[in-house]
Amino acid sequence: MAESHDHVSCSEVVELVTDYVERALPPDEAALFEQHLNFCDGCAWYVDQIRTTVDTVGRIEPEEVPPDVRSQLLAAFRDWKRS
């Protein structure tokens, strides 16, 4: 007795979420994913959690160039310029 492939479960949603937010799901799969979010608050909140995670990581300051490295690199650039 075949089960329908026309719905996804919560345990599948948590594995498809990145493909969904990266817009890499084929249209029919994206539609099934969104249908699930439409009836399942738990998964809608899960997707929001992933978006919050991306926002939070996005607030981490990118690595800055340490001052000693900066001066060494500038010295190298001046040498290069002279040569």
Add this chain to the structure above:
Amino acid sequence: MTEAPLKERTASAEEVELLARLRAGDERAFEALVDRHYGTMLAVARAYVSSRAVAEEVVQEAWLGVLKGLEGFEGRSSLATWIMRIVVNIAKTRGVREARSVPYASLAPEGEEAAVERDRFRGPGDAFPGHWRAYPANWNSLPEEVLHERDTLRVAMDAIAKLPPAQRTVITMRDVQGCGPDEVCAALEVSDGNQRILLHRARSRVRAALERHFDG
């Protein structure tokens, strides 16, 4: 889902102008270039070598390589892509030399990894298999201050620090440095599908760390 290599961009108009200033010896232009790419270079190097200290050496060596090649760079790829290729070549050599050789294949995702512990879903014998036993929390109802406090950021940073190297590099490039997927594919020599799997695993692990933090 496409596995085809992404089309490579050539140097942009902005990069062509920057290049001219560099060749003319403009120090401000060089500093701007260093500031723009340093964090990404470090993240890329760390996928190939064992420690932060070695990665920093790789990046410095890569800048010397950039200077050496600057005159000959023809702009057939973007400047960023060219710089990352130099980092990758040096990092790979170093990785082999420090006997922690990272063969090409090992940057691709390995094995299975569940985004969420499987016992949080109902089992196959249940009436509603695969459905949450208990819903995850609605973070939209958390006070804005909680999301923005330094502790939260610290939890995310610690979680990233503990990721396997390839995952750590991908999430740093994509979500901290703001690189596109094509830059990750080029730097790690992985397919678009694999960069997405690595990103997925990384974001899932950081989410789990934040969940432990918020739920106490």
Add this chain to the structure above:
Amino acid sequence: MIAYKFLRPDGTSVFTRFTWPLPDDGPGPWVDAGVDPCRSGIHACRRADLPLWLGRSLYEIELEGEVREEATKVVAPRGRLLRRIDAWDEATRDEYTRMCADRAHELARAADLAGWDAVVEPSVPEGPALLGFVAARIAEKISGADAYHAERRHQADWLADRLGL
């Protein structure tokens, strides 16, 4: 083409959060898909798709241009909201939810399926979209994929009849 579109109570679309210009005395203004941040166009339901996308408010939408028919929705480059379907109100939503819950109990009991009664009633407060899925899922559990679709059709017919579509 005339189709249907569910929106949030504030008039934004469920997934893209696009703010739709609502119909007033007459139809709302035309919206081009380029304006909607959703990548592929304006998404809407046919009658048969209604149970899959249930939301808080329902509008009739006119679609123009090349309308792409997908498995569970239609996608168009241009559309405008014609009118709000006022019959889709809280009372009707509750009635539909109850209908699906009763159907779910009926199916589960007829098939002597254990465990589902414990799923159905706690789901009722979550609303019509979940209960419609639960009822169809039980039908599928008993008789396979065709029964899932038959249950969805039954739900679509109920909605079309009750909302006068």
